[in-house]
Amino acid sequence: MTILLYDLVGHDAARPFSPHCWKAAMALAHKGLDISTVPTRFLEVPTIEGGASKTVPVIRDGETVVADSFAIAVYLDEAYPERPTLFGGDGGKAMARFIERWSQLTIHPYVTTAALMDLYGMQDEANSVYFRQSREARLGKRLEDVTAARDAGLGGFRTSLEPLRSTLAYQPFIGGPSPLFADYIVFGALQWARIASPYRLLDDGDVVAQWFERCLDLNGGLGRKVSAAA
Amino acid sequence: MTILLYDLVGHDAARPFSPHCWKAAMALAHKGLDISTVPTRFLEVPTIEGGASKTVPVIRDGETVVADSFAIAVYLDEAYPERPTLFGGDGGKAMARFIERWSQLTIHPYVTTAALMDLYGMQDEANSVYFRQSREARLGKRLEDVTAARDAGLGGFRTSLEPLRSTLAYQPFIGGPSPLFADYIVFGALQWARIASPYRLLDDGDVVAQWFERCLDLNGGLGRKVSAAA
Numbered sequence: 014m015t016i017l018l019y020d021l022v023g024h025d026a027a028r029p030f031s032p033h034c035w036k037a038a039m040a041l042a043h044k045g046l047d048i049s050t051v052p053t054r055f056l057e058v059p060t061i062e063g064g065a066s067k068t069v070p071v072i073r074d075g076e077t078v079v080a081d082s083f084a085i086a087v088y089l090d091e092a093y094p095e096r097p098t099l100f101g102g103d104g105g106k107a108m109a110r111f112i113e114r115w116s117q118l119t120i121h122p123y124v125t126t127a128a129l130m131d132l133y134g135m136q137d138e139a140n141s142v143y144f145r146q147s148r149e150a151r152l153g154k155r156l157e158d159v160t161a162a163r164d165a166g167l168g169g170f171r172t173s174l175e176p177l178r179s180t181l182a183y184q185p186f187i188g189g190p191s192p193l194f195a196d197y198i199v200f201g202a203l204q205w206a207r208i209a210s211p212y213r214l215l216d217d218g219d220v221v222a223q224w225f226e227r228c229l230d231l232n233g234g235l236g237r238k239v240s241a242a243a
Numbered sequence: 244m245t246i247l248l249y250d251l252v253g254h255d256a257a258r259p260f261s262p263h264c265w266k267a268a269m270a271l272a273h274k275g276l277d278i279s280t281v282p283t284r285f286l287e288v289p290t291i292e293g294g295a296s297k298t299v300p301v302i303r304d305g306e307t308v309v310a311d312s313f314a315i316a317v318y319l320d321e322a323y324p325e326r327p328t329l330f331g332g333d334g335g336k337a338m339a340r341f342i343e344r345w346s347q348l349t350i351h352p353y354v355t356t357a358a359l360m361d362l363y364g365m366q367d368e369a370n371s372v373y374f375r376q377s378r379e380a381r382l383g384k385r386l387e388d389v390t391a392a393r394d395a396g397l398g399g400f401r402t403s404l405e406p407l408r409s410t411l412a413y414q415p416f417i418g419g420p421s422p423l424f425a426d427y428i429v430f431g432a433l434q435w436a437r438i439a440s441p442y443r444l445l446d447d448g449d450v451v452a453q454w455f456e457r458c459l460d461l462n463g464g465l466g467r468k469v470s471a472a473a
Contacts, residue, residue, distance in 0.1 A: 098334070100332075100334050101332050101333045101334020101335065101337065102330075102331050102332015102333060102334050102335055103331045103332060103335070103419060104328070104330050104331020104332050104334060104335020104336070104338070104339075104418055104419070104423050104425075105331065105332055105333070105334020105335045105337070105338055106334070106419065107331065107335070107414060107416070107417065107418050107419030107423070107425075108334070108335055108338035108339065108341070108342060108417060108418070108423075108425055109334075109338065110410050110413050110414065111338070111341075111342060111406060111407070111410045111417055111425075112338060112341060114405075114406040114407075114409040114410045115345065115406040117409075118405050118406050118409065119406070175344075175348050176341060176344040176345040176348050176349070177341070177344075179344040179347075179348065180340050180341045180344045183340050184337060184340065186337070187337065187338065187341055188334055188337050188338070189333060189334070189336065189337030190337075193334050193337070193338075195334075195337075195338055195341075
């Protein structure tokens with residue numbers, strides 16, 4: 014049975030950009046499950062599945078609706094235990110939460126800084142009004158002023174990735190010899206930047222950039238099916 | 244059979260202080276293994292087990308000698324699979340490495356700053372000469388100048404713990420409902436500070452401090468058997 018994935022898009026329905034939706038899309042592909050995506054814009058999110066969630070991703074699998082990327086990964090591992098694991102055991106499930114929190118607190122703020130104007134430019138007219146109002150209220154400044162800080166923040170951002178960089182000296186993936194959901198968590202954050210903005214977050218020689226390229230190759234090259242922003 | 248743990252001490256053999264030795268001691272206790280500790284000073288480390296390692300911890304389990312806290316944990320889980328797991332599966336083993344790198348890059352530099360003069364004061368005469376020379380060469384400044392920066396760095400240090408703090412909003416331990424080696428990794432860093440220095444790294448109301456207190460209770464209160472520095 015095909016699983017529905019409500020996937021966040023802007024004016025171009027073929028360029029899903031949400032980091033959290035990418036986590037879910039990679040998790041579904043990792044499990045080898047057939048999916049059908051429902052391109053969804055910000056203002057449509059509250060109408061999904063009768064208002065099941067204020068955020069995407071949301072999936073429908075038969076009669077089951079699940080919101081939140083981490084909850085979706087947990088659901089998929091429980092519902093499809095015979096397919097490749099997303100966590101590699103209970104310890105991996107617990108520690109993936111730490112990696113989620115690290116990614117959210119370390120990578121997301123800088124991607125917001127670097128790509129905010131580009132993300133704004135991806136929205137259609139009605140959604141761009143919503144995007145500017147909601148983000149400016151949350152961040153307490155104009156979108157233009159947020160992105161103006163990106164050059165000054167780039168060095169610090171790259172340094173902040175050192176725990177990941179150091180881990181990749183021991184093993185090819187956060188999950189070990191092969192990827193797990195923890196990889197998709199961090200991948201989602203950098204894929205969000207890749208699709209939204211031509212701004213270069215990583216140096217090509219960085220092992221983090223090399224790991225990201227390996228992630229783009231995973232699951233039949235799913236991540237490359239949407240081109241980098243030009 | 245009793246496992247030997249070569250454990251780093253200063254002039255007081257009853258106050259082991261090394262973060263890495265504490266990781267190993269907690270891992271051994273978690274597995275319920277009988278141990279005998281060999282108090283070892285910095286200058287004695289190269290003589291352990293015929294020069295097996297440049298660093299402690301080192302363990303001897305029968306004919307097997309293992310150095311490095313992470314390698315010791317991996318060894319113990321493989322040698323004693325019927326005893327409580329330290330990793331909770333292969334995913335947890337891989338992600339514990341990320342947590343080790345995060346702890347080493349986030350917590351260790353600040354504990355060094357905060358506790359360096361106290362650590363110096365714990366050494367006997369010969370080892371205090373070694374400690375000053377080796378640390379000043381590594382850090383490129385006088386011990387006194389390193390520790391002078393601790394007040395200025397405290398706020399930033401506390402903020403840098405946010406990924407751990409946020410994880411603890413989801414679960415009582417990094418390992419999930421119960422502790423795993425990942426908890427002992429971070430515990431070791433904070434226990435190093437606790438034993439060496441009266442300087443207060445954490446506010447009592449901080450959930451990280453509360454998690455650390457839970458860790459002190461683990462394994463029969465092993466961590467409390469050495470009192471906090473006064």
